[in-house]
Amino acid sequence: MFKVSIRDFSFRYRKDQRPIISNINLDFSSDERILILGPSGGGKSTLLLALLRLYTAYDIYFADGDVYFNGKPAEEMTRNEIIKIFGVVFQTPSHQFCLQYPEEEAAFGLENLQVEPSKMQGLIDKSFERFGFSKREQSIQTLSGGEQQVLAAASTTLLESRMLVMDEPTAHLDPTGRKEFRKALRSWLSPEKGFLLVEHHVKLFLDLFERVIVLVIKVRIIFDEQGIDVLTRERNLLTKMGVWLPEQEGRSCGSGGFVNIQNECQAEKKPALEFKNSFIGYQRKQIIKNLDLKIERGEFTALVGRNGCGKSTILQSLIGLSDLQTGSISIDGKLYRTPGKKLKLKDAPAYLFQNPEHQFVYPTVQEEVQDSVLLKRYGLYDKRHQNPFTLSGGEKRRLSLISLLTKERELYLLDEPTFGQDSKTAGELVQTIKELQENEKTVVVVSHDLALFEDLVQRIIVLNAGAVVFDGTPSELSVHSSEELNEWGVEL
Secondary structure (H helix, E strand, O other): OOEEEEEEEEEEOOOOOOOOEEEEEEEEEOOOEEEEEOOOOOOHHHHHHHHHOHHHHOOOOEEEEEEEEOOEEHHHOOHHHHHHHEEEEOOOHHHHOOOOOHHHHHHHHHHHOOOOHHHHHHHHHHHHHHHOOOOOOOOHHHOOHHHHHHHHHHHHHOOOOOEEEEEOOOOOOOHHHHHHHHHHHHHHOOOOOEEEEEOOOHHHHOOOOOEEEEEOOOOOEEEEEEOOHHHHHOHHHHHHHOOOOHHHOOOOOOOOOOOOOOOOOOOOOOEEEEEEEEEEEEOOEEEEEEEEEEEEOOOEEEEEEOOOOOHHHHHHOOOOOOEEEEEEEEEOOEEEEOOOOOOOHHHOOEEEOOOHHHHOOOOOHHHHOOOHHHHHHOOOHHHOOOOHHHOOHHHHHHHHHHHHHOOOOOEEEEEOOOOOOOHHHHHHHHHHHHHHHHOOOEEEEEOOOHHHHOOOOOEEEEEEOOEEEEEEOHHHHOOOOHHHHHHHOOOO
């Protein structure tokens, strides 16, 4: 067991910037199971960076204070020594991958620990089986965001670190995948092992953690308690801060419900988007098979299903990031894409990447979005001089969405627009998306948090293994059995 002590630790990326975390003092043991809560941008991820000393990879940073491991200063520890204490699952899993294929990635960590080659395959098989990861021969780059999260966890737990540090490890997982992840984590744990978990889906892990730490936007710890009583005792304050509480999960940010939705699909509208006999994939690999789909102008459509079923692949075919192998795609009744046809990006729909970092092109927040009113509305004005890549995960998502809103389009494709948000900012983003609908824009959203959009969704399309298994209204989907919904990775 390792004792970890943090003393008067503060961190900022710029000297003139308000500290991201300020004068943090914290003690814990490597066998504890700790949940870290707080609003988006409250310093949760930065605290994890401090423990792992990963901030030293940045060219410019300002850090004060000390971190000790069993009384030894962290700066005297080698990276290999720290890895033996902490295994890490990043908020953006692609940041931690080094190799092209899953088995190579898993073996790479074992090689660094000098594990005998004869033992590696058995260890990899066991970890992949525990986490339900099966796409061993597929390029990591072509895995879905959720599949990458599962691979990151399976590869990290192979290292047998004393404590697992996880930053939003289920953000891109479908509801069924989240339950499977929790089961795998529980299987990995032992009395000698602990975890530090930053997570918005608190309810799922209630029976696993023993201690709750709450950070606030003023970058300090306001609660640090054993047990989970703080979640009920301080419910009002935590809700005001935007912390997701267990009883709030699965609720919309509005007041309606799927069954009472007012706007039903109108069949006579001109199609905004149409796929005909479309087979879509990457290079020679086929993901989507024989897709025939028509989305009407002004319609709000949710695309849902298990991780890896092809949701993002469909959206990416509209901006040329996945291959249209056969068939055709039309926008507003005009032929838009056929196999081999060069796309004109000026005609492309507005696209929100699942990974917000893929959208940034400028060195500062203000250059990404020059509208000060929008920056103030979404809590980013004070960070306008900051590099977008130094924002928190939730802040990156907000910036990527509002930068998209500055580009006038009729068709918006939104891939996981609310991931990494606290309850307040999630509500603000949903309200923004609602304004698109009110302006008669056509919106296709991919989301594993379907309940957030229950006041908006007019149509739900469920994918399973690359094919459409349901296409209808929310009320029609609600009559399906819980077993069937669970198989499809859908939670209403």
